[in-house]
Amino acid sequence: MKIYDYNGKKNISGDRIREARQKKRMSQTDLAARMQVEGILIERDSISRIEIGTRFVPDYELPIFSKVLDVSVNWLLGL
Structure with missing residues (x-):
């Protein structure tokens, strides 16, 4: 499977995942x-790797990130 880059990253949600995680004072672990x-x-x-943009985020992971971090999927996608 070919994973394409978008603006040099493999995902667009990594920065938002980091931001939400840090707001909740949650470690990566x-x-x-x-x-x-x-x-x-x-x-x-x-x-x-997700947070720095070197790992692809499949669509089935986004709703779980959203649930765990208590943010919307749209917010994770920057919409």
Whole structure:
């Protein structure tokens, strides 16, 4: 599968995920653990890569990030 870059990044939600996580004073490890509780198998290093834009974020992960971080999917997408 070919993953394309958008403005040099593999996702557009990483900056917003970091912002929401930091507002909740949650570590990357905590976020990964909460995602795992919701059924998404993800590790701390994957959260780091999402936040810096080097990891693709599949559509099925966005609603879970939204739920765990208590923000809307539209907000994560910058809409």
